[in-house]
Amino acid sequence: MEKNIKQILEDIYLIDPNLKSKEALLLGLIQELLSARPDSQINEEFVNNLKLKLITERSKLIELKSINKNMFNLFSKKFIFTGAAALSLVILATFLTLQDRGGQLAIKYAGKEAFGAIVINSSSNNESAKNALADSNQASSLLAETGSEIAPTAPLGFGGGGGSSMIAPYPYEITNYKYVYNGGDFEVGSDQSDVYRRTNSGSVSSQLASIIGKMNLNMVDLNKFKDMKVNTMEIAEDREYGYSLYVDFRQNTLSISTNWEKWPTRESVGQASEMSDQEIIAIADNFLADYGINIKNYGQGEVQETQRYAIMKAESSSAPDIVSPYYTRDYANVIYPMVINGEQVYDQSGQKYGINIGIDLAYKRVTSAYNINTSIFESSTYTLETDVNKIIKFVEAGGTYGNYLYPDATKTVNIEVGKPERGLLLTWQWDSTKPYSSELFVPALIFPITSQDSQNYRTSITVPLIGEMPGQNDILPMPLETKSAQ
C-alpha cells in the first residue's frame, strides 16, 4: 500500500512538480481516501448464481443463433422447404446446442436441505423390488398350474425387477456371498456435504415447438395446437453404418444407436476378441471426437469391468451356447466417468457412471452412446451419516445393491472389501407432480472389492451417506427353481 501511495504521489509530481512542497498534506489526503474505501466484498453465492443464469441465457442465444443460421442457409440456398428438411436442421441445431451445454459445468446453490428428504432407491426398498415380488408370486401360481415347482421355502422376488422370467435355474450349489470388511480404520470427515440435482431449463423444447408449429405437414394444422413443447425427438442418418439420435428434452439427455436399416446383418462372432483395452478406448475416443461430443466433465475412457466378469462367467458356463453374444468378447463398453466438483459418480451397483460407449469389436465400430447429458446442476448441503460401525454393517449387508443370504446355502464364499473412497452415488428422486424423476448425486463411500470370484460380478459396494440404511433382512433374493423342476 505504501508503495502504491508513493507511486500515486510521484505521478502527481510529474504533472505538477510544485505539489511536492505539499507532500505531507497530499499524503494525508490520499491516506484518508484510502481509509474511507468501502468494504465492497462481493458475495460468492451471487457470483455463482449469476454465472449460472448467464450460461443459461447464453445457451438460449446459441440455440437461436444456430437455428436462425440453419434457417437462413435453408432459404438462401433455395432448397425446397419441406417439413422434413426443416425438422432435420432444427434437430441438428438442437443437437449442437445440447453438446455446448454439456461442456459447461454450472452449479447453482439452492440452500440447505433444499431437495427435501432423500430416499435412496436401494434394492431393498424400491417399488420395483415390491413389483418383482408380486410378479414372482404370479409366476409361482402359473408354474404350479403347469406342474413345475417353486421351492416352497425360498423367498420370492429380486430388486432388479425383470418380472416373472427372473427365476434362477436350479443351482448346483446354493452359494452365499458374504462381504467382509478388512480395509482398516477410516473416517467420513466433515458431517456436511453437497447433494447435486440435474436441472433442465426447458427452453430448447419450447423454441423447437414454436418452429415446428409453423410447419405445414398437410395433415394437420399445427398452428392450432397451443403451448407446444417437444418432449422427445428421433432422427436417423440415411447412410451406410448410419446412426439414430434420440433426444429427450424433458431430461436433457441424448443417446445414439445404430440405424439398423443401414447396418449389414451381423453374422461373424468372436473375430476381434484379442483387441487390447487401448485399441477399444481409441475407437470410443475417435467417435466422441468425430461427433463433437464434449467430455470436459468426464474422466478418461475405461473398458467397463462388468463386461470382463460377464465374459468370465460365460466362458465358465455349462451352457455357453445359450449365452447372449452381448456377453462374449464381440462387444465392449467404454465408460467415461462423470465427475462433479472433483468427485467421481457411481451407480448403485458400484460401477462408474458416465457416458457409455458400446463398441462392436468385429466391426470395430461404435454401436451405441448413451448417458450424454447436460451439466447444469443445483446443489444443496445435507448432514451426512458419520457412524463408521453403522456404515460397515451396511457394507457387510451388501450396500445399496443389497445381498441375500440363503438360509439353505451349501457353500459360503467370503468377498473381501477394502478401504473406501469418497464419491457421488447416482439415485433418483420421484416427484408426484412430474411425469419423470430427477437425477440426484449423493455423497457416498465406495468400498472396493479386493477379492474376486468368477460368479461375483461386483467391483465395489456403495454406501450413501444420506438417507436411511436398510438392514440385511430387507433384501429380497432371486427366486429359485427346485431340483424337481429340472
Added chain:
Amino acid sequence: MKIFTGDAADINLESFPDLYDQYVRKIFNFIYYKTHHKETAEDLTSQTFLKALKNLSQFNQKKGHFSTWLYQIARNQVIDFYRSKKNDINIEDIWDLAGNEDIPRDFDTAHRLEKVESYLKKLRPDQREIVLLRVWEGLSYKEIAKIVDKDEAQCRVVFSRTIKTIKDEMPLAVFLSLLLFFH
C-alpha cells in the same frame, strides 16, 4: 482462467463465461462505489452482464476495448437506475444523492465515507471515477484509460488536477486535522 486481451477473436458467446469470471468483481466494485448499497450493486451488476451478453454481437472492437464497452454499460445502468427513481436527468450516481434518506445505502459505507464525502461530492463524475479507480482500486492509468475511454496522459492530468482541487478547496480545519493526524 483464461485472461482475455480484448481481441475480437476472444469476445464471443463461447468465451462469455470466462469474460464474466475476469470482470465480475471489478464491475461489482465499480458499481458499488457509485451506489454504496450491496443489493443495488448486485442487481445492477446482473443487468450489466445480461445486457452485455444479449448485445455482444453489437460490440465493435474498432470502436474500443471490451472493458470500455462493459464499464460503459455498467455506468449507464447506474445512471438509469437513479434517474428512473428521481426522475431527474442530472443524477449520475449516489454521490449526487448522498444525504437523501429514501435512497438505500449500507450503513458501514455511509459511516466510512463521512469524512471524504463532502469533497468527493463536489467533483465531476469523471474526475471522481478516475480518483476512486486509482486510489481505491489501485488501477494503473493504462487500465483506467480503458474504463473511462480517455488516453493515459489525460487520466494522469485529470487525477493530478483533481487532487490539487481537493487540496485547494479543503477547509482549513480539515487541512490541519490531516496534518496533525498523519504526522
